Amino acid sequence: MQENQAPSLEEWVDSDQNLNEKTTELFESNLPVEEQAREALTYLIENYNLPEMPLDLEERDEVESTEYPPISIFEQIAQLKFANPENNDPRYLVLTSAYLIKHGLSIDFSEQLQAFLGKSELLGFGYRGEDILEAELIPVKKGESWYELGCTFFTKEVI
Secondary structure, eight states: OOOOSOOOHHHHHHHOHHHHHHHHHHHTSSSOHHHHHHHHHHHHHHHHTOOOSGGGOSSGGGSOTTSOOOOOHHHHHHHHHHHOTTOOOHHHHHHHHHHHHHTTOOOOOHHHHHHHHTTSOEEEEEEEOSSGGGOEEEEEETTOOTTTTTOSEEEOOOO
16 A cells, blocks of 8 residues: 555544444444445445445546546455455455545555566556446456456556
8 A cells, every 4th residue: 555644444443433333333233244345335435425436436537647546436446356356355345445545545456467467568457347346457458458358447547
């Protein structure tokens, strides 16, 4: 993650009484884990005005090239899953995505990206998945079609 003066994830949750109560209530409930994640997602989007999907971002094209571009929860979940495929608890993905977006942080998945690309050049990032919890990041190599890879969204932002 890039350096920033943001609180840790735990500090952020602990500092917001409503968020703390909601996550505690959900994560201690008997609801299935995926349903806990979906309820947390709805709460976070509504209470923190976070963009759920890429098309919810109006200012993406207005960002200066030196800034980290705005990102949706869908994209952030896909990036987290790409960076660490073993950590797929949907509650973790939703809460961490909201935390990263809210605090303007990004994750570094350049090592995984390089391993995926090999000697190929990166054209950009494709995203696919019918459901936000199934979001998937597909690095698109030069000469490939993001559409033919099954992606529904493409961005040329490169880390």
